[in-house]
Amino acid sequence: MRGDRVDHVFAALGDPGRRSLVEAVAARGTATATELAADLPVTRQAVAKQLSALADAGLLRATRAGRETRYELTPEPLEDAVAWMVEVGGRWDARLAKLERSLEERR
Amino acid sequence: MRGDRVDHVFAALGDPGRRSLVEAVAARGTATATELAADLPVTRQAVAKQLSALADAGLLRATRAGRETRYELTPEPLEDAVAWMVEVGGRWDARLAKLERSLEERR
DNA sequence: CTAAAGTGCAACTTGCTGGTTGCGCATACT
DNA sequence: AGTATGCGCAACCAGCAAGTTGCACTTTAG
Numbered sequence: 255m256r257g258d259r260v261d262h263v264f265a266a267l268g269d270p271g272r273r274s275l276v277e278a279v280a281a282r283g284t285a286t287a288t289e290l291a292a293d294l295p296v297t298r299q300a301v302a303k304q305l306s307a308l309a310d311a312g313l314l315r316a317t318r319a320g321r322e323t324r325y326e327l328t329p330e331p332l333e334d335a336v337a338w339m340v341e342v343g344g345r346w347d348a349r350l351a352k353l354e355r356s357l358e359e360r361r
Numbered sequence: 362m363r364g365d366r367v368d369h370v371f372a373a374l375g376d377p378g379r380r381s382l383v384e385a386v387a388a389r390g391t392a393t394a395t396e397l398a399a400d401l402p403v404t405r406q407a408v409a410k411q412l413s414a415l416a417d418a419g420l421l422r423a424t425r426a427g428r429e430t431r432y433e434l435t436p437e438p439l440e441d442a443v444a445w446m447v448e449v450g451g452r453w454d455a456r457l458a459k460l461e462r463s464l465e466e467r468r
Numbered sequence: 469c470t471a472a473a474g475t476g477c478a479a480c481t482t483g484c485t486g487g488t489t490g491c492g493c494a495t496a497c498t
Numbered sequence: 499a500g501t502a503t504g505c506g507c508a509a510c511c512a513g514c515a516a517g518t519t520g521c522a523c524t525t526t527a528g
Contacts, residue, residue: 268375329450
């Protein structure tokens, strides 16, 4: 069921640190834990844990290449989250309603 | 800053209980803490706390009428969250990119 | 006027979660 | 071969956040 997946997505995106990690990965296209940790005031393991959590939520995909593991964005779950938002808010907000229609066109 | 607001929104929606509260309020149009708590296995105060948190995030609006406080949905912050998602995922996902354009039209 | 309904505030408990440190293992460099 | 780099796992710590209980305050009802 999809509602379950949305749960994980929102939970994952709930943490500001994880959100900025998603942004960073999206900006670079691909990244490793040590790369990202270099620009952050936290340990590599902390970043690795968060990346792992994001991967569990389906937002990132991990690919091991040699001795490094590169992460890349998998934006499909974001669609589900967006769908939830426009579904809940669509009746109460004109712009969200418009997006809702725009989303349903493609179903 | 609006990114700050998005932070609060995602944090608020990160909790499954709060998300279902938002759904419940949206479904009823308007609701009070005791009303919602009646259908849940938690205390009224717990619900009240969550509603208060959602109100702080800007997702709900509280209106005191007599001895009861009714909450209603204010979906504007959802737009910001959607905007963040399509902005991050737009380059990697055709459907999100389409939504991004659809969103920018209205700016 | 008295009782009940509805709410808010505050203190306390508890489980989760993000972070750290300390390893051990695999892969690349020289 | 030997060293350095990168990663994952596990244990541990500290803070937060969700929930509960208890109480006081206001508004409606009888």
